[in-house]
Structure formats: C-alpha cells, structure tokens
Amino acid sequence: MNYSNVWLFACAAVLTAYAVRAGVYGDTPDSRHAWAVHDSNRPRPPVVTAEPGRPPSDATVLFDGSSLDAWVSKDGAPCKWRIVEGAMEVVPKTGEIRTRQAFGDCQLHLEWASPSGVKGDGQGRGNSGVFLMGMHEIQILDSFNNDAYADGQAASVYAETPPLVNACRKPGEWQTYDIIFHQPVWEGETLKHPGSVTVLHNGVLVQDHWEFEGMTTHCRRRPLAPYASRLPLALQDHGDLVRFRNIWIREIPSRYANTTHGGPAANEADVMALRRETADKLFAEANPADQNKRAALGRMLEVVSYDKTEEYMQIVLRLRDEYLQELSGLNAQQIQDRKGDIIALRNECNVLVRNKVFPEECKLRAELQRIIQENALEKKN
Numbered sequence: 001m002n003y004s005n006v007w008l009f010a011c012a013a014v015l016t017a018y019a020v021r022a023g024v025y026g027d028t029p030d031s032r033h034a035w036a037v038h039d040s041n042r043p044r045p046p047v048v049t050a051e052p053g054r055p056p057s058d059a060t061v062l063f064d065g066s067s068l069d070a071w072v073s074k075d076g077a078p079c080k081w082r083i084v085e086g087a088m089e090v091v092p093k094t095g096e097i098r099t100r101q102a103f104g105d106c107q108l109h110l111e112w113a114s115p116s117g118v119k120g121d122g123q124g125r126g127n128s129g130v131f132l133m134g135m136h137e138i139q140i141l142d143s144f145n146n147d148a149y150a151d152g153q154a155a156s157v158y159a160e161t162p163p164l165v166n167a168c169r170k171p172g173e174w175q176t177y178d179i180i181f182h183q184p185v186w187e188g189e190t191l192k193h194p195g196s197v198t199v200l201h202n203g204v205l206v207q208d209h210w211e212f213e214g215m216t217t218h219c220r221r222r223p224l225a226p227y228a229s230r231l232p233l234a235l236q237d238h239g240d241l242v243r244f245r246n247i248w249i250r251e252i253p254s255r256y257a258n259t260t261h262g263g264p265a266a267n268e269a270d271v272m273a274l275r276r277e278t279a280d281k282l283f284a285e286a287n288p289a290d291q292n293k294r295a296a297l298g299r300m301l302e303v304v305s306y307d308k309t310e311e312y313m314q315i316v317l318r319l320r321d322e323y324l325q326e327l328s329g330l331n332a333q334q335i336q337d338r339k340g341d342i343i344a345l346r347n348e349c350n351v352l353v354r355n356k357v358f359p360e361e362c363k364l365r366a367e368l369q370r371i372i373q374e375n376a377l378e379k380k381n
C-alpha cells in the first residue's frame with residue numbers, strides 16, 4: 001500500500017466511523033444475535049493497556065523475577081525451585097510446581113531457557129513443560145539440533161501432535177511461549193467440544209487451534225474426561241535446569257459462555273431475553289410524545305428492531321401516520337430542507353424490510369420513497 005492509498009484508507013475509516021450512529025443502521029437482531037451489525041447500543045469492551053514488554057493491565061503476574069509466592073509444590077508445600085539471576089530455575093527432584101490460584105480458559109505468556117551447556121539428547125535435553133490446568137502439556141525441550149521424536153519436541157502438545165515448525169532457539173537463549181487455551185466443554189458426561197490450544201513459539205505459530213484428543217500421559221492415549229472448570233497451572237520438573245521468567249496469565253471467556261450473540265452456544269431464549277431487555281430500555285427513553293415526530297418515530301423503529309411487541313408496533317403505526325400527515329402539509333422547499341431526515345428514515349425502513357421486521361409492502365417506506373421521487377430528493381446536483 002503506498003502513502004496515498006494509506007491516506008484514502010484512513011479517510012474511509014473515519015467516514016465509516018462517523019456513519020455509525022444510534023438508530024436502525026446495520027442488519028437487525030435475529031434469533032442468534034441479540035445485537036445488530038454496528039449496534040451503537042452494544043456494550044463496549046473494557047479497556048486494557050498493554051505496554052511493550054510488560055504484562056497487560058488485566059493480567060495476573062505469576063512470576064516477575066522477585067518472588068515464588070504464586071507457586072507451591074505438588075503437595076501444597078512452599079515452592080522448592082529457586083531464583084537465579086531474576087529467573088526461576090528447576091531444582092531437580094523437587095517435583096513439579098503449581099500455581100496457588102486455579103485458572104480455566106486463558107491466555108498465557110512465559111519465557112524459558114534450556115541450559116546453555118548441552119547435556120543428553122532426545123527427551124533428556126532441557127526438558128520441562130507447561131501443564132495447562134495440570135492436564136495438557138505443552139512441551140518444553142531443547143529441540144535445537146536435537147532429534148527428539150516429533151510429538152515430544154518443544155511446543156508439541158505432548159504425545160498428541162508435533163509443533164507445525166521447529167522454532168527453537170539455541171540452548172541458553174530466552175524463548176517465548178504465548179498460549180491461548182480453551183478447556184474441553186462437557187454437558188454432564190457428554191463432550192460438547194474437546195477444547196483447543198494455540199501456541200506461538202518465539203512469535204511463530206506452532207499450534208493452530210489444536211483440538212485436544214486427550215489428556216497428557218506418556219506412551220499411551222488417555223481419553224478426555226471431565227475435570228474441574230478451574231485448576232492450577234503446573235510446570236514440570238524433568239530433572240533439567242530449565243529457567244523461567246516473565247510469566248503472566250489472563251483468564252478469557254469460553255466461547256460457550258456467549259449464549260446471546262453468534263457463537264457455537266447461541267441460545268434463542270437467551271438472545272430473545274436480551275433483545276427484550278434492550279427494547280424495554282430504549283422504550284423507556286423513546287418519548288413517543290415528542291413534538292419532533294421524526295425523532296420519536298426513529299427511536300421507536302429502533303425499539304421494534306429488538307422486539308416487535310403489539311404495544312410497540314401500535315405506537316410505531318400511530319407515529320408513522322402523524323409523521324406522514326406532517327409531511328403532507330409541507331411545501332416543496334420545506335421538503336427539500338428535510339431531505340436528509342427523509343432519506344435516512346427511508347434507509348432505516350429498507351433495513352427493517354430487508355430483515356423482515358417490516359413486510360415488503362411497508363407503507364412508511366413506500367410513502368417516503370414516493371416523496372423522495374416526487375421531489376427529486378436524491379437527484380445529484
């Protein structure tokens with residue numbers, strides 16, 4: 001993209017941003033979507049600040065070089081690993097460590113380094129691992145010039161699938177894992193979704209939304225089975241002096257938690273309940289008695305785009321008739337003066353008809369269209 005294209009793109013983006021406003025604009029809510037496309041009423045996401053090289057403002061810091069307090073041994077005793085030069089280092093034979101806090105679906109960042117002195121090969125070189133919820137191991141291994149079996153290399157989902165590529169740095173060099181994890185979803189004993197993991201190793205995509213086949217063990221395939229919705233994160237002691245630093249985690253919602261908009265768990269009853277709630281809230285602010293009939297009608301069109309109750313529709317029809325009556329008393333110049341409002345309202349009717357909120361033979365749209373044509377309101381100068 002050259003600079004002039006960048007400028008045009010920026011202008012288009014600004015114009016698009018200004019075009020989005022309250023009222024009927026994008027495709028309306030439906031049985032799977034509680035919000036319209038570009039819906040101004042939809043809650044905005046919370047703000048998170050993320051400075052380069054720093055944990056995001058909403059992250060839980062699990063290790064920043066100063067303390068092992070976030071970690072315990074498997075039996076709950078204080079963590080027996082040690083801090084060396086601001087890094088946390090495995091103390092062999094002290095066992096895995098776990099977070100005090102339990103987590104479910106998450107974004108996890110950690111940095112690790114295998115020992116700079118190469119010792120051993122295969123699984124015996126710089127081996128540790130990140131156990132998501134204590135169940136699914138993302139392997140840590142010195143895979144640099146190390147011919148370990150594929151499903152046990154660094155960034156493999158251990159015993160399930162190799163990384164897409166080997167992005168391993170040299171022994172002793174710091175490496176990053178950025179992991180997005182979704183736990184399996186169960187409904188009683190029925191598996192609804194096996195969960196998934198995405199991993200970036202040193203910024204390189206190495207696991208692309210891998211859906212779990214089971215839970216990590218050695219040599220065998222261990223099928224998925226229900227476990228608690230939050231469990232500690234664990235780091236493996238495999239006897240090697242692997243170091244860790246800059247570990248933070250952010251809990252993220254399950255895709256199956258979203259029952260009101262799109263998504264695999266969209267539920268018609270939940271969607272309809274939220275649409276009703278929004279319609280009622282907008283109606284409370286709609287002021288159908290407003291002397292500005294155009295504004296009152298516009299607000300009511302928005303209300304019925306969420307929930308077309310008999311009560312609301314009666315108000316729409318009354319306001320429609322009053323507004324059309326008002327327009328019929330205007331002269332040509334007065335109509336010209338209101339052309340922006342009239343065209344915008346016709347456009348809103350188009351959206352409502354397209355989305356079957358109003359029937360194809362919508363009287364309001366037909367009348368507005370007639371006025372637009374008779375007064376050449378869309379004629380280019």
Ligand code: MG
Nearest residue numbers: 127128129140
């Ligand atoms: Mg391991």
